[in-house]
Amino acid sequence: DIQMTQSPSSLSASVGDRVTITCRASQSISSYLNWYQQKPGKAPKLLIYTTSSLQSGVPSRFSGSGSGTDFTLTISSLQPEDFATYYCQQCYSTPHSFGQGTKLEIK
Amino acid sequence: EVQLVQSGAEVKKPGESLKISCKGFGYSSVSYWIGWVRQMPGKGLEWMGIIYPGDSETRYSPSFQGQVTISADKSITTAYLQWSSLKASDTAMYYCATYSSSSGFFDYWGQGTLVTVSS
Numbered sequence: 108d109i110q111m112t113q114s115p116s117s118l119s120a121s122v123g124d125r126v127t128i129t130c131r132a133s134q135s136i137s138s139y140l141n142w143y144q145q146k147p148g149k150a151p152k153l154l155i156y157t158t159s160s161l162q163s164g165v166p167s168r169f170s171g172s173g174s175g176t177d178f179t180l181t182i183s184s185l186q187p188e189d190f191a192t193y194y195c196q197q198c199y200s201t202p203h204s205f206g207q208g209t210k211l212e213i214k
Numbered sequence: 215e216v217q218l219v220q221s222g223a224e225v226k227k228p229g230e231s232l233k234i235s236c237k238g239f240g241y242s243s244v245s246y247w248i249g250w251v252r253q254m255p256g257k258g259l260e261w262m263g264i265i266y267p268g269d270s271e272t273r274y275s276p277s278f279q280g281q282v283t284i285s286a287d288k289s290i291t292t293a294y295l296q297w298s299s300l301k302a303s304d305t306a307m308y309y310c311a312t313y314s315s316s317s318g319f320f321d322y323w324g325q326g327t328l329v330t331v332s333s
Contacts, residue, residue: 108275108276143259143320145259150309150323150325150326151259151309151323152323153319153320156314156319157317157319194259196259196261198317198318198319201261201264201273201275202276202277203261204261205259205260206258208259
């Protein structure tokens with residue numbers, strides 16, 4: 108199975124900050140990388156698929172980049188509603204494993 | 215609009231069996247694969263497996279193979295997740311979601327079913 112490792116595991120930031128979360132795969136996954144946002148008590152929400160494609164309805168302050176084994180999710184200017192936990196997921200081979208999550212908290 | 219509605223919370227004892235459901239609305243049952251994701255209390259997301267209701271082709275994570283059964287009834291656009299003998303470690307929230315076979319992501323999610331296994 109492919110292991111996905113996110114860093115950091117938690118992050119404190121302020122409204123308006125630029126934030127970057129990284130995700131590393133244990134082997135090359137080409138561009139088969141998705142990002143999800145989960146708020147407490149809610150189902151996850153797809154933000155970005157195939158590394159950099161923004162899901163419909165997701166604000167443009169979210170962006171993704173990378174290829175091979177190293178990927179990033181960037182939020183250009185944090186908004187109050189962005190404080191949540193973020194997960195990466197590889198879809199190169201089954202099982203389509205998730206990273207352990209990055210909890211983004213208000214500073 | 216695509217919607218997935220999951221069955222309600224369950225409280226079971228170790229050793230009991232359980233089948234939870236995920237009913238789809240707003241799409242044809244042969245349009246999407248359906249996947250299941252586990253989230254243990256306070257923990258991250260785990261990919262359990264996926265099923266194509268059109269022909270019941272199923273793919274399991276090795277971690278869940280033999281531990282659960284994923285099935286579907288395309289005539290009622292419903293997928294199921296089943297246990298034959300629950301353990302306390304099966305206590306978790308279980309989500310179903312539509313799965314894009316071309317891009318590998320889960321786009322529409324159910325609200326989750328909380329399964330609690332306790333003696």
